[in-house]
Amino acid sequence: MSEPRTMGAMVYGPGPDIREVRRPVPEPADGEVRVRIGVGGINPADWRNRRRYTGDEPVVPLQDGAGVVDAVGPGVDATRVGERVWLWETARQRSGGCAQKLVVVPADRAVPLPADVGLDVGAGLGVPAVTAHRCLTVGEGGPERLAPKALDGRTVLVAGGAGAVGHAAIQLARWSGATVIATVSTADKAALAEAAGAHHVVRYRDGDAGEVVRGLAPDGVDLVVELAPDQNTELDLRVLAPGGTIAVYAGGAAAFPVDLGSSLGANARWQFVSIFTMAARAKEAAIAAVTEAVAAGVLGVGPEAGLPVHHYPLADLGRAFEAVEQGAVGKVLVDVGPELG
Numbered sequence: 001m002s003e004p005r006t007m008g009a010m011v012y013g014p015g016p017d018i019r020e021v022r023r024p025v026p027e028p029a030d031g032e033v034r035v036r037i038g039v040g041g042i043n044p045a046d047w048r049n050r051r052r053y054t055g056d057e058p059v060v061p062l063q064d065g066a067g068v069v070d071a072v073g074p075g076v077d078a079t080r081v082g083e084r085v086w087l088w089e090t091a092r093q094r095s096g097g098c099a100q101k102l103v104v105v106p107a108d109r110a111v112p113l114p115a116d117v118g119l120d121v122g123a124g125l126g127v128p129a130v131t132a133h134r135c136l137t138v139g140e141g142g143p144e145r146l147a148p149k150a151l152d153g154r155t156v157l158v159a160g161g162a163g164a165v166g167h168a169a170i171q172l173a174r175w176s177g178a179t180v181i182a183t184v185s186t187a188d189k190a191a192l193a194e195a196a197g198a199h200h201v202v203r204y205r206d207g208d209a210g211e212v213v214r215g216l217a218p219d220g221v222d223l224v225v226e227l228a229p230d231q232n233t234e235l236d237l238r239v240l241a242p243g244g245t246i247a248v249y250a251g252g253a254a255a256f257p258v259d260l261g262s263s264l265g266a267n268a269r270w271q272f273v274s275i276f277t278m279a280a281r282a283k284e285a286a287i288a289a290v291t292e293a294v295a296a297g298v299l300g301v302g303p304e305a306g307l308p309v310h311h312y313p314l315a316d317l318g319r320a321f322e323a324v325e326q327g328a329v330g331k332v333l334v335d336v337g338p339e340l341g
Helices: 044-052 119-123 126-136 164-175 187-196 209-216 229-239 260-265 280-295 314-325
Strands: 006-012 018-024 032-041 064-072 084-087 102-106 110-112 155-159 179-184 200-203 221-226 240-248 269-272 309-313 331-335
Touching: 006 314, 018 314, 032 084, 032 119, 044 314, 064 119, 064 126, 084 119, 110 280, 119 331, 126 164, 126 221, 126 240, 126 280, 155 164, 155 229, 164 179, 164 187, 164 221, 164 280, 179 187, 179 209, 187 200, 200 209, 209 229, 221 229, 229 240, 229 260, 309 314, 314 331
Parallel strands: 155 179, 155 221, 179 200, 221 240, 240 269, 309 331
Antiparallel strands: 006 018, 032 064, 032 102, 032 331, 064 084, 084 110
């Protein structure tokens, strides 16, 4: 009897230490595909999950990645073998993410990647782009799916425009026709937000950001994409248009105060966003829109696109996690199988 095939993977648990292991090569079941990973993408949720994990079974992290389909299960078109794809939510309630040579996922979580789009772009989609899409589509009377002209006439404020979600929000909002204002802390980050396509960039440490934003949008902003509500609540309510929405996808504090008078007076909508629990319909709309945007040349990476990339080999996954946890500006990627290109 032949020995079972194995592959390299990086895991944590029990405990936060990251180590290299050998795992059996997985086989796709009904409706699944197996993908040979080229590049994995790390998100803040990955290191947070690592810190709070208390289970006994080792976990292969990284929700996002990109690679090539190398096998399909029953019910999946065999012509998908050899297809370049980007992956989303690979490790959610599953045994393994993209920090391994091969991963098996439901076929709809492996999304075709155009031939002229690099794997670095694909590995940086997933959590950031789907989250950004949801943030941009929760406003009163807004579209369920982004597309050119879908946000015509609307003004969007993106807090933290140099981060991965902020970058995706700027690019998707501009692609959809919105006027985009981004807030950042430094000149370097301002340059990145401008490269991403923001029409206006406000350095909030340089003066009264609320006054500047109001000067740019006298009638107020229709939608705020917010990552730090504990710090920005007062600013958000000050610049929000009547009936506007504050879409919160992250936060540094467990709780934050909301001024009821200002919120009621503006008919403000506070909407919290998590890719992991959003409705299937919202995910489907996001995947479709992101796919269209990528094909149109939107959501690029690199300094020229407003999102620097930082590469680490798979063996240095621990250092890559530390870079994200310490606030690396841009996107941290892990080279799992760089021979795929």
